[in-house]
Amino acid sequence: MTFLNRKDALFILLLAALLLVLLPMVLEPFRLNLVGKYLTYGFVALGLVLCWGDAGILSLGQGVFFGLGGYCMSMYLKLEASTPEATKIQSTPGIPDFMDWNQITELPLFWQPFHSLPLTLIAIPLVPSLLALGIGFAMFKRRVGGTYFAIITQAIAAILTILIIGQQGYTGGVNGITDLRTLNGWDVRSDHAHNVLYFINAGLLLGCLLLAQYVRRSKLGRILVAMRDKEDRVRFSGYGVADFKIFVFCFAAALAGIGGAMFTLQVGFMSPSFVGIVPSIEMVIYCAVGGRTSLLGAVYGALAVNWARTSLSEAFPELWLLALDSLFILVVVAFPDGLAGVYRRYLDPVLDRLLPSLRRSSLAHPSAVLPVEPVVSAE
Amino acid sequence: MLMGYSFSDLGSIMAMQGFAGLILFSVFVLMALGLAIIFGQMGVINMAHGEFMILGAYVTFLTSRAFTTYLPSLFAGYFFVAIVLAFCAAGLAGMAVEWLLIRHLYRRPLDTLLATWGLSLILQQVYRSVFGAREVGVDQPDWMMGAANVTDSIQIPINGLIVMALTTLIAIGVYVLIFRLGWGKQIRAVMQNRAMAGAVGIDTERVDRLTFGIGCGIAGVAGSAFTMIGSTSPTAGQLYIVDAFLVVVFGGAGSLIGTIASAFTISQARSTLEFFLSGSMAQVVVLLTVVGILMLRPQGLFVLKVRR
Numbered sequence: 001m002t003f004l005n006r007k008d009a010l011f012i013l014l015l016a017a018l019l020l021v022l023l024p025m026v027l028e029p030f031r032l033n034l035v036g037k038y039l040t041y042g043f044v045a046l047g048l049v050l051c052w053g054d055a056g057i058l059s060l061g062q063g064v065f066f067g068l069g070g071y072c073m074s075m076y077l078k079l080e081a082s083t084p085e086a087t088k089i090q091s092t093p094g095i096p097d098f099m100d101w102n103q104i105t106e107l108p109l110f111w112q113p114f115h116s117l118p119l120t121l122i123a124i125p126l127v128p129s130l131l132a133l134g135i136g137f138a139m140f141k142r143r144v145g146g147t148y149f150a151i152i153t154q155a156i157a158a159i160l161t162i163l164i165i166g167q168q169g170y171t172g173g174v175n176g177i178t179d180l181r182t183l184n185g186w187d188v189r190s191d192h193a194h195n196v197l198y199f200i201n202a203g204l205l206l207g208c209l210l211l212a213q214y215v216r217r218s219k220l221g222r223i224l225v226a227m228r229d230k231e232d233r234v235r236f237s238g239y240g241v242a243d244f245k246i247f248v249f250c251f252a253a254a255l256a257g258i259g260g261a262m263f264t265l266q267v268g269f270m271s272p273s274f275v276g277i278v279p280s281i282e283m284v285i286y287c288a289v290g291g292r293t294s295l296l297g298a299v300y301g302a303l304a305v306n307w308a309r310t311s312l313s314e315a316f317p318e319l320w321l322l323a324l325d326s327l328f329i330l331v332v333v334a335f336p337d338g339l340a341g342v343y344r345r346y347l348d349p350v351l352d353r354l355l356p357s358l359r360r361s362s363l364a365h366p367s368a369v370l371p372v373e374p375v376v377s378a379e
Numbered sequence: 380m381l382m383g384y385s386f387s388d389l390g391s392i393m394a395m396q397g398f399a400g401l402i403l404f405s406v407f408v409l410m411a412l413g414l415a416i417i418f419g420q421m422g423v424i425n426m427a428h429g430e431f432m433i434l435g436a437y438v439t440f441l442t443s444r445a446f447t448t449y450l451p452s453l454f455a456g457y458f459f460v461a462i463v464l465a466f467c468a469a470g471l472a473g474m475a476v477e478w479l480l481i482r483h484l485y486r487r488p489l490d491t492l493l494a495t496w497g498l499s500l501i502l503q504q505v506y507r508s509v510f511g512a513r514e515v516g517v518d519q520p521d522w523m524m525g526a527a528n529v530t531d532s533i534q535i536p537i538n539g540l541i542v543m544a545l546t547t548l549i550a551i552g553v554y555v556l557i558f559r560l561g562w563g564k565q566i567r568a569v570m571q572n573r574a575m576a577g578a579v580g581i582d583t584e585r586v587d588r589l590t591f592g593i594g595c596g597i598a599g600v601a602g603s604a605f606t607m608i609g610s611t612s613p614t615a616g617q618l619y620i621v622d623a624f625l626v627v628v629f630g631g632a633g634s635l636i637g638t639i640a641s642a643f644t645i646s647q648a649r650s651t652l653e654f655f656l657s658g659s660m661a662q663v664v665v666l667l668t669v670v671g672i673l674m675l676r677p678q679g680l681f682v683l684k685v686r687r
Contacts, residue, residue, distance in 0.1 A: 058489045058492070139674065139677070142674070142677050147418075147424055147488055147489065147492070148628060150424070150489065151424075151625070151628055152628070152670055152673060152674075154621055154624070155624075155666055155670050156670060158621045158666065159663055159666045159670070162662055162666075163659075163663050165659060166663065277621060278617075281426075281493075281496050284493065285496075285497075288493055318508070321501075321504045322504050322505075325497040325498075325500045325501045325504070326497075326501065328493075328497040329494050329498065329501075332484075332494045333483050333484065333490075336487065336490065
């Protein structure tokens with residue numbers, strides 16, 4: 001485990017204990033399901049840490065990848081729910097109900113692969129990555145980056161939302177794909193299923209976190225940070241900057257896709273309201289609040305912002321948006337490194353003093369030196 | 380013969396849809412001019428730009444209310460008062476925002492995007508509390524509602540012509556301001572080299588604040604024009620922000636001519652296509668084309684030669 005020093009391992013274990021032991025013990029099933037939903041945004045935030053925090057590529061289109069993953073999952077679930085027996089009152093039995101309402105009589109070709117569970121599971125990370133590959137190839141090879149990239153990814157989010165809403169017969173339109181019942185014969189709507197899905201989700205998230213940590217601690221991760229701070233120097237040293245950017249963008253897209261699929265499973269539907277501009281920026285907000293250079297911070301950020309949103313909107317239905325947005329502006333202006341930055345500045349030294357054994361080990365590993373404050377250049 | 384229309388019909392359709400797109404074009408141009416100043420010249424991504432536009436729209440709404448209540452005899456001319464008020468209100472709000480928020484973030488352009496996004500949500504919530512979540516519409520004076528008959532089959536709405544004329548005036552004004560007046564020279568100097576501009580005695584902070592204010596003020600005027608094509612609601616501005624950014628990027632950031640040309644292309648393509656396709660598909664086709672072109676030509680249509 002060379003990519004984890006003792007301190008990293010300790011904090012990841014703490015997160016695992018929180019997610020797998022503490023929360024399931026204290027929360028009632030409904031709340032636990034909500035936490036599971038928040039955690040699916042954690043996948044996106046992990047990808048954004050690599051993509052934005054490390055490599056300096058701000059994507060405002062992560063909702064697209066989240067949505068694609070979610071739609072892949074929901075298409076499979078929908079096809080399983082629309083057996084010819086279950087839909088025999090339709091004029092064309094065996095196709096999803098919204099297609100029947102829109103006078104479509106045959107399953108479109110791009111729905112066909114989603115009859116099979118293995119193909120669906122492959123498609124969940126693959127479809128978002130392929131789109132990211134296309135976008136990344138077109139943009140990064142031409143050295144488009146920074147704000148331009150952000151604006152174009154945002155436009156893509158807008159396009160996909162309009163397309164999904166406009167093509168009601170193929171996508172379920174603005175209502176999305178609803179009334180999902182079983183996953184390979186297993187009813188996903190019961191409390192028990194929600195519980196099991198929560199643990200699968202948390203386990204997957206921890207797995208993705210370890211994977212992302214591995215990528216960050218590898219040579220590739222160091223090149224990403226180097227690229228963020230001095231792109232030209234990395235290029236002149238002989239590295240193909242564009243290839244690294246494309247890789248990290250695709251990786252983030254795949255993570256977002258997995259998050260979207262888990263979201264669909266736990267929430268029970270998928271709709272364009274999780275694809276567009278607003279959710280995409282919100283995903284960036286989770287990452288910014290948690291700390292754009294810390295994987296754990298991003299997961300906690302996704303949890304904290306969503307938890308704050310739910311509890312504030314329950315307590316102050318009028319003022320919660322104002323409170324949340326003011327908090328967000330404050331974080332961006334005053335704490336650019338988010339919660340993780342606050343932790344590093346104030347708590348980390350205290351912890352080092354209290355637990356000297358951790359510090360010794362972190363000094364022994366030069367890789368444990370935390371990344372410096374990001375210098376996001378204008379380009 | 381295309382889709383059952385004769386060529387003269389098609390010509391009329393093109394012309395009518397073209398003029399119907401004029402107000403949309405004006406709103407795009409005004410939004411994009413403001414953004415081009417703020418984004419192209421200052422490098423700040425102002426996601427709250429749509430909310431400044433809506434601020435102008437609400438000011439127009441309030442002005443029309445005030446005129447109907449207190450000065451019904453002068454109602455015919457309220458629009459021109461409203462434009463001035465909208466410009467001032469949005470401009471002052473913009474300067475306040477610059478002072479409170481943006482000036483702390485000039486070194487981190489991507490963060491301006493996030494902070495102004497938060498601001499836009501706050502403004503939406505404020506509008507919702509003050510004006511209510513429901514859409515409000517503005518009454519237009521009778522003389523602006525009519526249409527001029529050019530030929531038998533072509534009609535041109537008068538308010539479209541007025542807004543067009545206004546947009547032209549503002550575009551010329553911005554051009555004169557930035558490229559002909561000494562003050563524009565200061566703006567450009569600050570953009571090109573902030574440290575050196577400060578060293579030769581330009582008050583860079585003041586220039587920043589006024590530039591941002593003007594950009595937002597123009598967005599306010601866009602809001603006045605917007606009241607003619609749509610009803611004002613707290614979230615209406617958000618629908619235009621992506622288009623406006625694409626217009627600026629497509630035209631080539633920093634180039635005013637490019638901004639106008641791309642606003643014209645995008646709005647006309649959209650309103651012409653809307654006749655043949657559904658509204659949403661027209662938007663998708665246009666946006667996809669623009670994104671596709673930007674992938675092939677990332678610097679946009681018109682490029683200023685800049686030394687990097």
